[in-house]
Structure formats: C-alpha cells, structure tokens
Amino acid sequence: MLVKNVMTPEEKLVSVSAMATVREALKLMKDNSVRSVIVEKSSDDGAYGLVTFKNILQSIVAEDGDIDLLNVYDIASIPAISVSSKLNIKYASRMMVNKSIKRLLVIDNNELKGILTMRDIIEVLMESVENL
Numbered sequence: 001m002l003v004k005n006v007m008t009p010e011e012k013l014v015s016v017s018a019m020a021t022v023r024e025a026l027k028l029m030k031d032n033s034v035r036s037v038i039v040e041k042s043s044d045d046g047a048y049g050l051v052t053f054k055n056i057l058q059s060i061v062a063e064d065g066d067i068d069l070l071n072v073y074d075i076a077s078i079p080a081i082s083v084s085s086k087l088n089i090k091y092a093s094r095m096m097v098n099k100s101i102k103r104l105l106v107i108d109n110n111e112l113k114g115i116l117t118m119r120d121i122i123e124v125l126m127e128s129v130e131n132l
C-alpha cells in the first residue's frame with residue numbers, strides 16, 4: 001500500500017503564512033480542530049513547514065507566554081520532514097517509529113500533496129483487522 005492511499009489529502013489541510021503570528025496559527029488550529037498547520041512555502045523553490053502544538057508550547061515557555069512577539073517562521077519546523085506519495089507505507093511507518101515522528105508531509109516535485117499521520121496509519125490497520 002502506498003502513502004497516497006493512506007494520507008490526508010491537501011484539500012483537507014489547514015495552512016498558514018510563515019509571517020502570521022503564533023496567535024493566528026493557534027486560532028486556526030482551534031477553529032479547525034487540528035493539531036498542526038502547514039506553513040506555506042515562501043517561493044516556488046522554498047520549503048513547506050509544519051507548526052504543531054508542541055512548537056507552540058515550546059515558544060510560550062521560551063517567551064514567558066508572550067506569543068504575539070513571534071511569527072510562525074520563528075517556531076515552525078522548516079523544512080518539514082516529508083515523503084513521496086509513491087512510497088510504500090511500511091517505509092514511512094518505519095521512519096515515523098524509529099525517529100519518533102507523528103506527522104510527515106507528503107510532497108512530490110516540491111508540491112504539497114497531503115500529510116501522513118500516525119492516526120492515518122492506525123486507522124488503516126484497524127480497518128484491516130475488522131475485515132478479518
């Protein structure tokens with residue numbers, strides 16, 4: 001099975017500008033009930049990034065709670081760790097487990113295709129168990 005068969009497609013993702021404030025990113029996360037937002041690339045040859053609750057919490061601790069002083073660019077993981085949509089899911093899963101990564105961006109030809117999360121993989125496993 002390939003990553004593209006399991007991932008959450010780009011259309012369902014929430015993205016934010018790298019120049020947005022951390023507060024704006026947190027509001028997007030709350031309004032859309034998501035735990036991460038994609039950081040848009042700044043140019044055609046730029047890199048996508050990812051902001052998670054963990055990034056935001058770390059910035060709050062570092063700035064003593066004043067997240068209005070920081071832009072998304074300051075706290076995001078840019079470039080985000082990514083895989084191809086054509087990769088076998090077992091290799092993506094192995095990478096996630098071995099490196100303690102919860103989310104991988106799915107990027108082909110430097111264009112965002114989706115995101116692969118541990119939850120996506122577990123849901124496929126649960127479906128396969130139900131079908132036995």
